[in-house]
Amino acid sequence: MNAPVPGTPEHFIANAKDRVFFAFDRSDLDESAVKTLMGQTAWLKTYPNTKVTVEGHADERGTREYNLALGERRANAVKQFLKAQGIADARVKVISYGKERPAVIGSNEYAWAQNRRAVTVVAK
Template identity: 55%
Template sequence: MIQFSKTAVLLAAGSALALGACSRSAPDELPPPPVGTTGPDTTPTYSGPPPGSREDFLANTASDTIFFETDSHDIDPEDRAILDSQAAWLVANPGVRVTIEGHCDERGTREYNLALGERRANAASNYLAARGVDASRMTVISYGKERPIALGSDAASWAQNRRAVTVVPM
């Protein structure tokens, strides 16, 4: 006859109980939901970009960029329409801060273009502030001719580089 110690018998019995607990099948019927719940999740889902994001800004404004004539920081009617759409978005998203970048074409000295780029960025910022955007939410920076978007040395390239860009951080 084989003799078992008490420890071995207890270990075997504990293992059998543990394995038996794992093999339990699911109940045929689920219990009712907790009191105070209304059923399926009714949290709204967004199919577009997250509200207040850079993608939302780009999707819901006419453009993030306005363009200027040579040696000018005047805002024309087309620019006003773009800035009006930006202002409406910024007023609807009061927690968003933006940077307005001023840019120039390659002609002129570095110092002149930095000053002109700042005037362009300030013109856009002042227009947005006049449309209800809090000035403390806007930062202005001039890149002068240091960050061209078009690399040619012709009138078409220069026209693309004379701009102010409203940047919503990622």
């Protein structure tokens, strides 16, 4: 197995946690999210030529349009955190998928918690 090439999307996944999770209808970052984002910040500072898109998501327990807004708010919370850590605005795009792209299938607390997320994706 080859180790991922440094600075690539695969390398980011292998060396930083790519996602943070949120409580129901919330977009604030808890302690664990902050730790994850500090790890992302370190990676982004090591590879300053990379760009990312933060994808904001919601669980299925909300209405479609509100969840689009909520996903954007979550993605933006991550963007603002990265910005505060010194990552340039222009390197971080946001997109919301609302409840349209769950990571985990299932109508249960575990699936909902996994789906209330913001995922940082390094551009290829």
